[in-house]
Amino acid sequence: MNERLRPLLFDAEVLADTANGDSALLQDLVEIFLRIVPPMTTRLRHALETSQFAVIAEETHGLRSCLAMIGATKLDTRCREMEIAARRSIGDTMDDALCADIEQLIGDVHEYHAASLRNIAR
Amino acid sequence: MNHKTILIVEDNEMNQRLLVRQLARLGITDVAVAANGIEALDWLARHSCALVLADCQMPGMDGYEMTRRIRAYERHDGPRLPIIALSAGVMQGDKAVCIEAGMDDHVAKPAQLEILRTTLTAWLVGTTLSLPKGSQP
Numbered sequence: 001m002n003e004r005l006r007p008l009l010f011d012a013e014v015l016a017d018t019a020n021g022d023s024a025l026l027q028d029l030v031e032i033f034l035r036i037v038p039p040m041t042t043r044l045r046h047a048l049e050t051s052q053f054a055v056i057a058e059e060t061h062g063l064r065s066c067l068a069m070i071g072a073t074k075l076d077t078r079c080r081e082m083e084i085a086a087r088r089s090i091g092d093t094m095d096d097a098l099c100a101d102i103e104q105l106i107g108d109v110h111e112y113h114a115a116s117l118r119n120i121a122r
Numbered sequence: 123m124n125h126k127t128i129l130i131v132e133d134n135e136m137n138q139r140l141l142v143r144q145l146a147r148l149g150i151t152d153v154a155v156a157a158n159g160i161e162a163l164d165w166l167a168r169h170s171c172a173l174v175l176a177d178c179q180m181p182g183m184d185g186y187e188m189t190r191r192i193r194a195y196e197r198h199d200g201p202r203l204p205i206i207a208l209s210a211g212v213m214q215g216d217k218a219v220c221i222e223a224g225m226d227d228h229v230a231k232p233a234q235l236e237i238l239r240t241t242l243t244a245w246l247v248g249t250t251l252s253l254p255k256g257s258q259p
Contacts (some may be wrong), residue, residue, distance in 0.1 A: 039143045069232045
């Protein structure tokens, strides 16, 4: 699929609702997301590779807040399922593609942020 | 507007930022932030506050354990501090666990401004919180 035609992995309207019309807060949330989610994803990937269930539960739980806030509902649901499995130490249901998909989301949020900054500059 | 300190106990920086801003929109600017239960107990040992908004799952010390320790302390000394759970719970019965730990109420994350206003109004006795114009649902 052409990257430009692929739908965004988050819902900008949910993000706007979360910020409740406060554009400064919206920008802050996006910038915090772009700063904290990449290292969380890296830690989750390592925890998955080493089957550290406590860390998987902790990181997926932390990611869920970030994903819910920007309307990345499907990824939030996948994190939720993985958090439940990790808390029960069920290793065979781990979602191997999750980290790659979150990284794709990070790319989408970067694009959105860059476009927002361009609009502000106009 | 009655300005009493509200303590936010939350490890996620996005949630911290959102809550501080939401409280400001409700007219509450006297806010302290702790990143986990240990930091919160340390802060409470040196300060007083009107209400605690606490995440349930946090590294170090979670909101449940923090609440149990606060309630244990209150059995010997001090009035009951309202503690509102902030949770994106995954397990069945999470809300019941909040109540069993001694929390008073529960708000789902990410918190919606109107729900936050309603909940805080119920627990901050004598305080009237109003949404700014244009924020009514």
